[in-house]
Amino acid sequence: MSKKIGFIKEFREFAVKGNMIDLAVGVIIGGAFSKIIDSLVRDVLMPVINFILGGDVDFSNKLLVLRAPEGYTGPQTQEALSAAGAVVLYWGSFVTVFINFVLLAFVVFIMVKMINRMRDSLHREQEVVTVAPAPTPEDIQLLREIRDALKQQQK
Secondary structure, eight states, rough: OOHHHHHHHHHOOOOOOHHHHHHHHHHHHHHHHHHHHHHIIIIHHHHHHHHTTTTTOGGGOOEEEEEEOOOOOOOSSHHHHHHHHHHEOOOHHHHHHHHHHHHHHHHHHHHHHHHHHHHHHHHHHHHHHHHOOOOOOOHHHHHHHHHHHHHHHHO
């Protein structure tokens, strides 16, 4: 029984550590951020690409049938082909996910770049505050020694 309690206590300490909580928050925010990027690609970029190309370009429905079932005459859609048991290469879905990844990587890069810039400016401000005074020039140091020697002679 004591081993069970020790195991539970050890797990609780592990799960409640700050790093573990930070990681969990990062994963949750990353999932939400991924949905934002998906929407950006699907709802903003793809319509612009469609407008530029002057047609209906929807990568998510692009596919290549590698092997269709014998005698299949149904629609050439992802759902219908999958239900019929066809072997299909969904390259359009891959292109969409790849665009999402590139955008996500770009946005994360910009965020890290901004954070590093803010961190560098903060360090520069701290360096200005904590800069040690310049060493005393040699001639002033010599004058101080002469002054101290004259004071010693007067005593």
